[in-house]
Amino acid sequence: MRLPIDGAILAGGQSRRMGTPKESLLLTEQVTFLRHAHRILSEALSGAVWISRPYGFIPETVFDVPDRRAHQGPLNGILEVLPRASSPVIAVLAVDLPNIPVSLWPLLYDVWCAHPESGVIYPVAGDDAQPLAALWSRSAIPIISQALGDDRVPKVMDVVQNLNPTRVFLKDREWLLNVNTPDDLNVLWRRWHA
Secondary structure, eight states: OOBSSEEEEEOOOOOTTTSSOGGGSBSSSSOBHHHHHHHHHHHHBSSOEEEEEOTTOOOSSTTEEEOSSTTOOHHHHHHHHGGGOSSSEEEEEETTOTTOOTTHHHHHHHHHHHOTTOSEEEEEETTEEOTTEEEEEGGGHHHHHHHHTSSSOOOHHHHHTTSOOEEEEOSOGGGGOOOOSHHHHHHHHHHHTO
């Protein structure tokens, strides 16, 4: 059964360390990181799947949501999608987290049902925490807005700590693999194509 919430794919990053937009990287011969993230959320959720795009992006569909300001980081994308969503929480998935399985979302959703006061519910495995594969609540809007009101780009975890977060502990650290560099991509390809 798919969860009755909307999702947001974060695809607006600068990809400085990768050197090319991560959304268009190929995971397999025919599947980009963006298409893969869309498939994961579409299989897990019954709501809309929004795509947070970079500032200046010309929307191709009604679900493309460009940042209003340039280079404000992933919190800006989350802030753009939360008010548009029809659900009180959204499933947020960054395109550079290709190992996140469909099965993560029911785990997070069950925790949210038990802790609806949490502004964000995110997975942790060992020393790795991943708030960009998480459930974010509309209650986070004022805190994100305030954090983005400064001239600096806030760190996501700094904002998370102000949102009455709930952590969900996982056994598999591979789920949280973050692909930021060409070396990370090579590691991913070797694992996926072994």
